[in-house]
Amino acid sequence: MTAIAERAVPAGTGRGSARREGWRRRGPLMPALIFTIVVTQVPFLLTLYYSFQSWNLLRPGSFHFVGLGNYAAVIRDAEFRDALLVTVIMTLGSAVIALVLGTLLALLLERKVLGRGVVRTLLISPFLIMPAAAGLLWKTTMFDPVYGLVNFVLQPFGVHGVDFVARFPLASVMTVMVWRWTPFMMLIMLAGLQSQPTDVLEAARVDGARPFAAFREVTLPHLRPYMELGLLLGAIYIVGTFDEIYIMTQGGPGTSTTNLPFYLYQRTFQGYDIGQAASLGVATVIITFIVMTIALRTVFRLFTETEGR
Amino acid sequence: MTAAQAETAAPAAPAVRKRSGAAARTGWTILAWLVGLVFFFPVLWMVLTSFKQERDAYTTTPRVVFTPTLDQYRAVFSGGIGTAAANSAIATVFSTLLVLLLAVPAAYALSIRPVKRWRDGLFFFIGTKMLPIVAAIVPIFLAIRNLGALDNVWSMVVLYAAMNLPIAVWMLRSFFLEVPRETLEAARLDGAGVRQELTEVMLPVVAPGVAATALICVIFSWNEFFFALNLTATRAATVPFFLVGFITSEGPYWAQLAAATTLASLPVLLAGWIAQKQLVRGLSMGAIK
Numbered sequence: 096m097t098a099i100a101e102r103a104v105p106a107g108t109g110r111g112s113a114r115r116e117g118w119r120r121r122g123p124l125m126p127a128l129i130f131t132i133v134v135t136q137v138p139f140l141l142t143l144y145y146s147f148q149s150w151n152l153l154r155p156g157s158f159h160f161v162g163l164g165n166y167a168a169v170i171r172d173a174e175f176r177d178a179l180l181v182t183v184i185m186t187l188g189s190a191v192i193a194l195v196l197g198t199l200l201a202l203l204l205e206r207k208v209l210g211r212g213v214v215r216t217l218l219i220s221p222f223l224i225m226p227a228a229a230g231l232l233w234k235t236t237m238f239d240p241v242y243g244l245v246n247f248v249l250q251p252f253g254v255h256g257v258d259f260v261a262r263f264p265l266a267s268v269m270t271v272m273v274w275r276w277t278p279f280m281m282l283i284m285l286a287g288l289q290s291q292p293t294d295v296l297e298a299a300r301v302d303g304a305r306p307f308a309a310f311r312e313v314t315l316p317h318l319r320p321y322m323e324l325g326l327l328l329g330a331i332y333i334v335g336t337f338d339e340i341y342i343m344t345q346g347g348p349g350t351s352t353t354n355l356p357f358y359l360y361q362r363t364f365q366g367y368d369i370g371q372a373a374s375l376g377v378a379t380v381i382i383t384f385i386v387m388t389i390a391l392r393t394v395f396r397l398f399t400e401t402e403g404r
Numbered sequence: 405m406t407a408a409q410a411e412t413a414a415p416a417a418p419a420v421r422k423r424s425g426a427a428a429r430t431g432w433t434i435l436a437w438l439v440g441l442v443f444f445f446p447v448l449w450m451v452l453t454s455f456k457q458e459r460d461a462y463t464t465t466p467r468v469v470f471t472p473t474l475d476q477y478r479a480v481f482s483g484g485i486g487t488a489a490a491n492s493a494i495a496t497v498f499s500t501l502l503v504l505l506l507a508v509p510a511a512y513a514l515s516i517r518p519v520k521r522w523r524d525g526l527f528f529f530i531g532t533k534m535l536p537i538v539a540a541i542v543p544i545f546l547a548i549r550n551l552g553a554l555d556n557v558w559s560m561v562v563l564y565a566a567m568n569l570p571i572a573v574w575m576l577r578s579f580f581l582e583v584p585r586e587t588l589e590a591a592r593l594d595g596a597g598v599r600q601e602l603t604e605v606m607l608p609v610v611a612p613g614v615a616a617t618a619l620i621c622v623i624f625s626w627n628e629f630f631f632a633l634n635l636t637a638t639r640a641a642t643v644p645f646f647l648v649g650f651i652t653s654e655g656p657y658w659a660q661l662a663a664a665t666t667l668a669s670l671p672v673l674l675a676g677w678i679a680q681k682q683l684v685r686g687l688s689m690g691a692i693k
Contacts, residue, residue, distance in 0.1 A: 119598065120519045123509030127569060128525070130506055134566035135532045141543035200439065207429055208436040216677055217440040220447045223676035225627045227644040228665035231651070232450050235658055242462050242658075244449065274443070282684045286692045324691055335536055338629040338644070342651060356538045356630075364634065369542055376539030387534040391527075 139380065145373035152367035165374035175375060177350050178358035179382070182334060185265065185354055189272035190329040194322060196273065197280025204281070205288045215285075222278040230342030233271045234260055264344050264352045271339050276332075280325045287321030288314070327390050334383070355379050447673075453662035461659040476663035483660075485667060488646035491557050492626055495642060499564035500621040503572045504614060506565070511576035512602060516588065526577070529570040530689075537567070541634060548635060557640040560632065564625040571624075571689055572617045578690025579613025580606065616682030623672050643668045 149161040169175060200218060204211055221229070237245050240258040249257075260267045291314060299309040337356045340346060346353035346361060353361070359379060363372040441448075453461050455472040510529075514522045544563070553559045583606055591605045607614070629644040636645055647668060650661045676683055684692050 117520065120513060120517050122513070123598075124513035124519055124525060127506040127510035127573065128528075131529065131532055131566060131569055134562060135535070135540065138540035138543035138547070139535060142540055145542065203432065203436050203439065206432045206436075209429075209433040210437070214436050214440040215680070217444040219676065219680065219683070220444050220673065223623070223673045224447060224450075224669045225644060225647075225665070225672065227627070227629045227647050228450075228668050229446075231647060231661060232446055232665055235661060236449055236453060236461075237446060242464060244466060247464070247466055274446070277443070279687060282680075283688060283692060286684055286688075321692075324688065328688060331534065335538075337538065341629070341633070342648070356536055359536070359538045360541070360630075360634075363538075363542055373539075373542060376536070376542075379536050380539050383534060383536055391530065391534070 142373045142376050142380075145369055146377045148370045148373075150369040152369055161370065165370050166378070168371060169374050169378050172375070174350055174353070174358065175378070178353050178355050181265065181350075181352065182354040182356075185269060185272065185336065185352075186330050186334045189269050189276060189333050190326055192269075192273045193276035193329060194280045194284075194325055196277045197282075197325065198284045198318070198322070200277065200281040201284035201288055204285060218281060219278040221274050222276070224275070226275065226338040227342055229271055229275060230339040233267070233274075234343045238267055260343060261348060264348060268336075268339055268343055268352050271343070272333060272336065276329055279332075280329060283321055283325040283328075284318065287318045291317050330390070331387070447669075450662050450669075451666055453659055454666045456659045456662075458657065458659045461662070476660045477667070479660050480664045480667060483649075483664075485643070485646055485664060488641050488643045489667075491560075491636075491640055492642040492644075494557050495560040495564055495628075496622055496625040498558075498561045499568065499625050500618050502561065502565040503568045503621050504618060507569055507572035507576050507617070508614070509602075510573050511580050512606065514573065515577045515580040516583065516601075516606065517598070526574070529573045533570040537630065541630075545634060554635060555637040555640045557636075557642075559635060560628075560640065560642065563631050563635075564621075564628060567628070567631075568621040568624055571686070572621060574689040575617045575620065575686055576610070576613055576690075578685075578693075579610045579616075582613075583609045612682075616679070616686050619675060619679050619682050620686035622675060626672050 146165055147160060147162060148158055149164065150158045204215055204218075208214060224232075235243075237243055238259040240246060240256045243259070245259060246254060246257060295313050296309060299313050304312070335356055336354060337360065340352055340354060340357045341360075344352040346357045350358075359372060359376055362368065362375055366372065449466075452468070454476055455474070456467070456470050457473055457475065460467050460470040513519050514525055519525065548554055548556075548559050587605055587609075588601065591601055627644065628642070632642045632645040633648065636642065647664060650657065650664065
């Protein structure tokens with residue numbers, strides 16, 4: 096990759112031709128760049144502008160500059176902090192559990208299992224179900240207090256008529272997230288296992304290493320970058336969870352399953368307080384940006400590592 | 405590769421270990437199938453329920469034996485899933501085409517003949533993916549309303565394209581990096597222009613990459629819910645939005661709900677089953693080959 100970067104310096108003779116060469120290279124990039132800026136970045140700039148205004152859509156003529164007033168309210172907003180906490184628990188919890196389960200499943204599928212292709216196909220299916228559909232299914236056929244399958248399956252263990260979504264809302268939503276994201280983690284870990292150099296494992300076996308020791312000393316270190324990659328990508332996708340929450344709990348009961356995306360949605364479309372919602376949005380963007388910049392550094396290291404091979 | 409290696413290793417092992425190996429293999433196979441079925445069960449149950457009458461769907465002891473019926477599918481079709489599916493199809497197909505149209509040249513400019521500071525360009529694209537889209541919904545909503553494009557499927561096309569473009573650029577770039585340098589150099593020496601280089605040398609090699617990218621774009625646009633919920637109503641409602649009607653509908657309609665969710669999930673389920681390999685690479689944005 097560094098080789099490509101070095102060649103990026105145009106080899107033109109004069110200054111004019113170098114500039115022309117530069118634009119010739121830049122040309123193909125421009126449509127995508129302009130499109131992305133117009134559709135995704137300009138709205139964010141407008142959000143930033145609105146965040147300094149007081150503006151309620153339901154009160155015409157309420158538009159006026161309030162400076163940092165909205166941000167003072169953000170800092171005092173206890174619900175915002177709650178939503179931040181829910182987001183952290185939901186994202187990290189679901190991603191970590193899914194990663195652990197996905198790794199175990201990948202290790203299972205790495206063995207010479209009969210009909211491995213079919214089992215893998217079964218296992219990836221939850222990921223392919225439409226998220227809105229998954230939310231509906233789990234809320235009704237699985238978690239229903241009377242006719243739900245979870246209650247039926249847990250009956251021998253003394254569970255009877257439990258309204259899971261109402262009593263354990265966060266755990267219910269996270270169950271669906273884990274169900275959906277475990278296959279994703281499994282696929283990544285499977286790719287990691289399959290890229291493992293077999294000669295090292297073979298050498299460890301010849302040296303008389305017990306299977307578990309070989310796993311800990313050889314396989315696990317090899318899998319580490321894949322685990323980091325899975326965790327980071329999973330977190331990037333899960334942090335924006337909206338569909339399942341909207342369908343299953345509407346953020347409730349109370350605010351127990353209100354994560355940041357859902358809280359922003361509520362403030363925008365139920366309160367119509369655009370200025371306040373915008374400042375919450377900017378605060379969310381700043382928090383996300385800080386976390387993701389740190390995460391992205393790691394991801395990019397991983398990207399370049401796999402490319403180097 | 406591991407299977408082949410294991411087979412060559414097996415004959416060398418003593419007979420006792422061989423027998424215990426066979427037993428272990430049976431054990432692992434049973435365990436794997438068990439776990440696979442547990443994960444698949446909600447999907448299986450959804451499909452089963454969709455062929456039931458409502459009275460068979462509501463039983464405290466789940467009913468496995470029943471007289472199958474297509475009534476629920478008929479009801480879902482007359483309930484308007486066809487229109488929603490047509491909207492979803494338009495939004496999915498055209499946004500994916502738009503993404504490819506924009507992302508193929510962009511990925512080229514970030515890999516084969518990279519612009520200066522290509523790394524910044526790459527990071528810009530992925531950076532936009534990190535920003536919570538919900539924070540930009542108000543300006544997007546107002547802009548679309550002022551353009552008179554609310555409840556219009558073409559608004560969805562543009563937004564879905566913007567949503568998928570960063571992933572597509574990253575993915576395609578990872579495929580472009582695999583194009584053999586020698587072929588490119590040879591084409592360049594023959595005096596091929598940029599366009600020729602792109603269409604005649606690159607595209608045949610990266611066609612599978614384009615297919616994988618398209619698959620990922622299709623999955624994400626077909627399943628998209630947030631924009632559809634806030635920016636469409638009746639005319640442009642997509643399939644996920646259509647499903648929302650089931651939350652508010654009165655009375656028990658599980659079997660019908662199951663038929664609707666089965667139909668809604670079917671296209672992506674089939675596509676994903678067929679293209680399992682591409683799925684990993686796409687979801688990891690090209691990081692995993």
